[in-house]
Structures are given as C-alpha cells and as structure tokens.
Amino acid sequence: MSDLNPDDLLFFNGINGANGDYEAQPLTLDALAKIAQGEKLDAQDLKELQEKRDAKTQGHYAVVEGADPKDLSTTGWGVIFAFADQDKTPAIKEALRPLLEHRKMQAAKVKAHYYKEYEGPAAYRPNESKNDFLTRHGAGPGPADPDKVPYYLLIVGDPEAIPYRVQFQLDVQYAVGRIYFDTLEEYAAYAQRVVQAETQAAFLPRRATFFNVSNPGDKATQLSAEKLIAPLSASMKGDQPDWQIDVLTPADSTKARLGSIFNGGAETPALLFTASHGMGFPNGDPRQLPHGGALLCQDWPGPQKHRGPIPESFYFSADDVSADANLLGMMAFFFACYGAGTPKLDEFAHKTGQRAQIAPHSFLARLPRRLLTQGALAVVGHVERAWGTSFIWGSKEQIAVFESSFKRLTEGHPIGSAFEYFNERYAELSSDLSSQLEEIQFGGAVDSAKLASMWTANNDARSYVVIGDPAVKMPVQASGAAPTARPTLATVSVTALPSTVTSTTITVQVASTSASTLPPPTSEGEVNYGIGESFSQAKESVQQLIRKLLDTLNQVVDDLTSLEVKTYVSRDMGGVKYDSKTRDFTNADLRAMTRIQLDGDTLNVVPERSGQIDEKLWAIHEAMVVQAQANRAEMLKTAVSLLGSLKGL
Numbered sequence: 001m002s003d004l005n006p007d008d009l010l011f012f013n014g015i016n017g018a019n020g021d022y023e024a025q026p027l028t029l030d031a032l033a034k035i036a037q038g039e040k041l042d043a044q045d046l047k048e049l050q051e052k053r054d055a056k057t058q059g060h061y062a063v064v065e066g067a068d069p070k071d072l073s074t075t076g077w078g079v080i081f082a083f084a085d086q087d088k089t090p091a092i093k094e095a096l097r098p099l100l101e102h103r104k105m106q107a108a109k110v111k112a113h114y115y116k117e118y119e120g121p122a123a124y125r126p127n128e129s130k131n132d133f134l135t136r137h138g139a140g141p142g143p144a145d146p147d148k149v150p151y152y153l154l155i156v157g158d159p160e161a162i163p164y165r166v167q168f169q170l171d172v173q174y175a176v177g178r179i180y181f182d183t184l185e186e187y188a189a190y191a192q193r194v195v196q197a198e199t200q201a202a203f204l205p206r207r208a209t210f211f212n213v214s215n216p217g218d219k220a221t222q223l224s225a226e227k228l229i230a231p232l233s234a235s236m237k238g239d240q241p242d243w244q245i246d247v248l249t250p251a252d253s254t255k256a257r258l259g260s261i262f263n264g265g266a267e268t269p270a271l272l273f274t275a276s277h278g279m280g281f282p283n284g285d286p287r288q289l290p291h292g293g294a295l296l297c298q299d300w301p302g303p304q305k306h307r308g309p310i311p312e313s314f315y316f317s318a319d320d321v322s323a324d325a326n327l328l329g330m331m332a333f334f335f336a337c338y339g340a341g342t343p344k345l346d347e348f349a350h351k352t353g354q355r356a357q358i359a360p361h362s363f364l365a366r367l368p369r370r371l372l373t374q375g376a377l378a379v380v381g382h383v384e385r386a387w388g389t390s391f392i393w394g395s396k397e398q399i400a401v402f403e404s405s406f407k408r409l410t411e412g413h414p415i416g417s418a419f420e421y422f423n424e425r426y427a428e429l430s431s432d433l434s435s436q437l438e439e440i441q442f443g444g445a446v447d448s449a450k451l452a453s454m455w456t457a458n459n460d461a462r463s464y465v466v467i468g469d470p471a472v473k474m475p476v477q478a479s480g481a482a483p484t485a486r487p488t489l490a491t492v493s494v495t496a497l498p499s500t501v502t503s504t505t506i507t508v509q510v511a512s513t514s515a516s517t518l519p520p521p522t523s524e525g526e527v528n529y530g531i532g533e534s535f536s537q538a539k540e541s542v543q544q545l546i547r548k549l550l551d552t553l554n555q556v557v558d559d560l561t562s563l564e565v566k567t568y569v570s571r572d573m574g575g576v577k578y579d580s581k582t583r584d585f586t587n588a589d590l591r592a593m594t595r596i597q598l599d600g601d602t603l604n605v606v607p608e609r610s611g612q613i614d615e616k617l618w619a620i621h622e623a624m625v626v627q628a629q630a631n632r633a634e635m636l637k638t639a640v641s642l643l644g645s646l647k648g649l
Contacts (some may be wrong), residue, residue: 014337069417076150078116082161099191130169159362175416177470213276216302224275242479264326278336293338293365318370328375340381378468416470
C-alpha cells in the first residue's frame with residue numbers, strides 16, 4: 001500500500017441511468033476508511049470464514065476429503081425451495097422435472113440420500129439464518145458432507161423469499177447457484193436445455209471472448225480494460241493453448257457487437273467475459289426492474305461528453321436478446337455493478353447505521369435470466385456494486401482468483417466448484433478485516449489505504465454469485481475435434497412435462513400373519529361399580545382398533561417383501577390417469593420394469609428403441625429403483641417396530 005496515500009481516489013463501477021451520473025462517486029481512502037470502521041461482522045459467520053481461511057493449507061475448504069467435485073455421486077446435489085413459495089412449488093417442480101430427474105440419476109447413483117429436495121417442512125423458512133437451516137438438516141461448520149447436506153445446492157426462489165445474505169453465507173461452505181423466473185415456461189426452458197446440453201456429445205468449440213469496454217474519460221472501465229482484461233486474457237492464452245481467445249478492442253465492444261455475440265451464431269463462444277459499467281436506476285424508476293444490471297457498452301461516450309439520462313441505445317439489456325437466439329451450452333461472467341442482481345437495501349452505507357432502500361424489493365437481474373432461458377447454462381455476476389479491488393491491490397493488478405477459477409472451469413469443473421477461489425478470497429479478507437477493525441477499536445492506528453482496500457475487497461468478493469445450476473459444466477469439444485453445429489433448441493411446453501412418469505408398486509408375496517390373541521376377559525369375583533359395561537365396551541373398541549392396526553401393519557410388512565418399479569412414458573400428460581385398483585396408468589406406455597424380492601432376487605425388463613437399449617430412460621429408471629429400495633428399507637424398519645409394539649398389547 002506504500003504507493004497510495006489517503007487523498008488518492010477509488011473508482012467504482014455503475015452508472016445511474018436516470019441522470020447519467022456515477023452510482024457511487026469516487027471517494028478518498030480516508031473517506032472509505034471511515035465508512036469501513038462502521039462494519040460489523042456476524043460472529044458465527046466470521047468463525048466459519050476464519051476456518052475456511054485456515055483450511056487453505058490443506059487444500060480447498062469445500063467438500064469432504066475423497067469427494068470428487070466433478071462427480072455428483074460423491075458430492076451430492078440438492079435443490080432448496082422457499083417455504084414462503086409452498087403454494088407455487090409443486091408447479092415449479094413439475095416444470096423443472098427433467099433437470100431434477102437428471103441430477104437425481106447422477107447424484108443418487110451410489111447413495112440415494114446424496115440427492116435432496118428441500119421443500120415443504122424441509123424448505124428454507126422465513127428469516128432463517130444459514131446456520132439455522134443447516135442445523136435443522138443435521139449439518140454444521142466444516143467441509144460440506146453430502147451424507148448430511150449435498151455440496152451442490154440450487155436455490156429456487158427470488159431473493160425476497162431466500163435472501164442474498166443466505167446465499168452468500170451458504171456459498172462459503174457449499175457450491176451454490178440460484179434460479180428464479182416469472183413463468184413456468186421459463187423454468188421448463190432452463191431445465192430442458194441444461195439436460196439437452198449435458199446428455200449429448202460435447203459440441204462447443206474451445207473458444208472464449210473478452211468484451212472489453214473502455215469508455216473515454218472514465219477511470220473505472222479504463223482500469224478494468226488495462227488491469228483485468230489485458231492480463232487475464234493473456235494469462236488464459238498461455239495456460240490454455242488449445243483455446244481460441246478473442247479479445248475485442250474497445251472500439252469493437254459496442255451494443256451491436258454484443259448483440260451478435262448473443263444471437264447464437266458464429267460469434268457465440270463457449271465462455272464470455274465482459275467488463276463494463278452495469279446500469280443502476282433509482283428506487284421506483286420504471287426501468288429499474290427490467291434494465292437493472294444491463295451492460296453499458298462502448299456506445300456511451302463517457303462522462304465528459306454525455307450529460308443526462310442514458311438512452312437504451314448505449315446499453316444491452318434482456319430486451320435486446322432475440323427470441324430465437326440459441327445460446328445452448330454458453331457460460332458468461334459479467335464484471336459490472338448489479339450484473340447479477342440488486343438488494344433492497346444499500347450494502348454500502350454502513351457507517352450511518354441507516355441502510356437506504358435502493359429498490360422496491362431485492363431482485364435478480366433480468367439479462368442473465370433471459371440468457372438462461374435461451375440455452376446459457378450459467379452466468380456469474382455481482383450483486384450490488386462491483387469494485388476495482390476485485391483485480392487491483394494497491395496499484396498492482398491481482399488476478400490470481402480469476403485465473404484459477406477460469407482454469408478450473410476450462411478443465412471440466414462444474415461452475416460452482418470452479419468459483420470456490422472467490423469464496424476463499426472472501427474468507428481470507430473477512431478474517432483480516434475483522435482483525436484490523438479490532439485493532440482500531442482498541443486504539444490501534446488507522447491505515448486508511450489498507451483498511452479502505454480491505455473493506456471494499458471484502459464486500460466485492462462476498463457479492464459474486466452464480467445464476468444457474470452450480471453443477472453445470474461447459475460442453476466443450478476435445479482439443480482438435482472437428483467443429484460441429486450447436487444443436488437446435490427444442491420448443492418448450494410446460495404441459496408436455498415431464499415426458500416420463502415413474503410409479504413404484506408394492507405387491508403381496510407372503511400370507512398374512514394372524515393377529516395376536518387379545519387379553520382375557522375380566523375374571524369372576526371382581527367388583528363392578530356400575531362402570532363395568534361401559535368399560536367393557538370401550539375396551540372392546542380399543543381391541544378392535546388394535547386388530548385393524550395389526551392387520552394393516554401385517555399387510556404392509558407382507559407388501560414390502562417384494563418391490564416392483566415401473567417406468568412409463570407419455571406424449572399427452574394431460575390425458576394420463578392413475579387407476580388405484582389396478583395400480584397402473586392409462587394413456588401411458590410401460591417402458592421399463594424391475595421386480596426385487598426381499599432375498600435380493602431381481603428381474604429386469606430393459607427398454608429398447610430401434611434395436612438398441614434406451615440408456616437415458618434406463619438411467620432414470622435405475623435411479624428410481626435405488627430410491628424405492630431406500631424407501632422400502634425405512635418403511636419396513638418402521639412397520640416391524642410398530643408391529644412388535646402392538647402385538648405385545
């Protein structure tokens with residue numbers, strides 16, 4: 001920090017679209033240091049962050065030792081719904097069914113409980129802390145243990161139902177992503193397209209594009225062009241020689257060019273990185289929700305040549321993504337204010353103790369959501385302001401976190417695992433910031449440059465989030481493979497989902513055991529005080545109830561001695577009906593069946609299509625068999641325990 005002084009200015013990304021001013025004016029290090037001294041860190045969160053920092057000497061503090069982050073069957077995968085959305089959850093789950101079944105097949109391959117759906121009573125509850133949620137599900141501090149809570153967690157819900165703060169803190173320990181859409185069609189589109197991208201041969205060329213905005217007279221974008229994009233793209237070229245790395249000049253980083261990149265044609269890469277201002281708008285502005293976080297392009301002539309509101313012709317928003325854009329398999333990273341979302345309350349004004357309301361409610365940016373519905377797998381972006389301390393420490397660029405994350409991503413890691421480096425940086429900075437603030441509290445000298453840089457870097461590192469499933473990987477071709485066309489996006493219809501229905505049927509195999517004998521009647525000689533008849537009637541009623549319970553439990557135990565799992569398909573889900581008497585579906589075709597005796601004898605009927613085994617359908621069926629076996633074991637244990645208790649009555 002010796003090359004900085006308290007009068008130096010720090011510049012922030014973000015332009016106010018309503019008036020053309022900066023969202024946050026440049027501040028001196030002294031001014032920022034005073035704001036930072038009002039920071040208060042949660043003690044429990046700080047303890048976990050310090051543990052994560054200390055664990056770096058033993059490797060990545062993420063999933064337990066022995067688990068492979070590239071293999072969901074060793075890490076687990078879970079989806080978290082909001083209890084506040086419980087009336088919507090069934091319909092959303094139905095729309096997401098292809099993705100949920102796909103992840104279940106992968107995560108529950110060895111252990112059924114490595115796939116979890118947190119809904120109903122298990123869902124995230126209003127005002128629950130991250131620690132409360134984990135404790136309720138048997139997990140505590142330390143590496144993610146999939147025997148308790150899966151490592152990959154997909155939050156389904158807006159940041160009002162499941163707050164950003166919970167996502168930030170879960171992300172310290174787990175690989176977390178979030179999706180939220182306005183319609184069921186959008187949920188279905190994302191689910192279908194993730195499965196489409198992952199269930200066919202890799203098809204994307206190994207190509208990354210850097211969208212390189214540097215507006216005239218604008219220090220923030222000039223810094224990101226010089227200190228972030230230039231060294232990061234050069235590093236990636238050296239580390240990944242089999243990747244085509246395209247770095248646009250500032251003059252080429254226009255709205256029209258970004259439109260070409262997002263149209264799904266020849267210019268659409270596997271990985272897109274943009275550095276620019278993100279659009280901010282005042283609370284209540286009609287453009288805030290649809291255009292908040294939109295990307296300000298080179299079309300903006302800079303603060304000296306343009307005054308007043310920012311026209312839409314200067315920035316790229318969700319409205320500019322074509323309805324027929326095919327972005328299947330693409331991933332994007334937006335270095336821009338509000339690029340991922342906006343909180344309801346200002347995270348910047350700590351010193352005053354009065355956090356201003358900056359939006360009607362917390363929301364996800366619309367641009368990444370729009371890209372996901374057009375086939376993009378995930379977008380990494382920033383909630384709230386983006387800070388230059390992401391890549392500068394003192395006056396020198398520090399891009400190791402970006403380099404490490406991109407290396408992991410290009411070498412086959414899921415995006416949630418690849419961006420663990422940002423979580424490690426957050427843990428280290430929070431721990432150091434806490435120590436610095438404690439020293440100041442007890443009379444230590446204030447190093448404005450050190451404190452201001454540490455505080456802004458801490459807030460910046462915390463606020464990166466993944467929009468999308470954290471378990472997605474880029475479907476890039478092997479090095480040197482012949483180019484192939486991006487597959488066509490299928491038309492999405494909610495009523496057509498799911499295309500596969502799986503039913504578990506329990507059948508009787510063993511004769512029922514007779515109920516145990518009832519206690520003998522009252523012996524002669526007992527004195528009757530006038531209540532004997534009523535007591536006898538009540539006793540008989542209780543005995544009849546016990547008989548019925550015994551018969552039912554005996555039947556359950558008998559039924560559990562064999563297990564039958566059937567998988568059906570249907571092209572007309574609206575016409576499918578279940579007949580409880582025959583235990584079968586109408587208007588659906590039986591495509592696979594497994595029958596398992598209690599002694600382990602197993603019979604399979606495997607689906608065939610055009611003379612070949614239908615491996616995708618069979619994989620779904622196998623996952624359901626694993627789940628059904630686990631359910632049977634639990635039911636059998638409970639039924640036998642109850643049966644034993646009742647027979648002793």
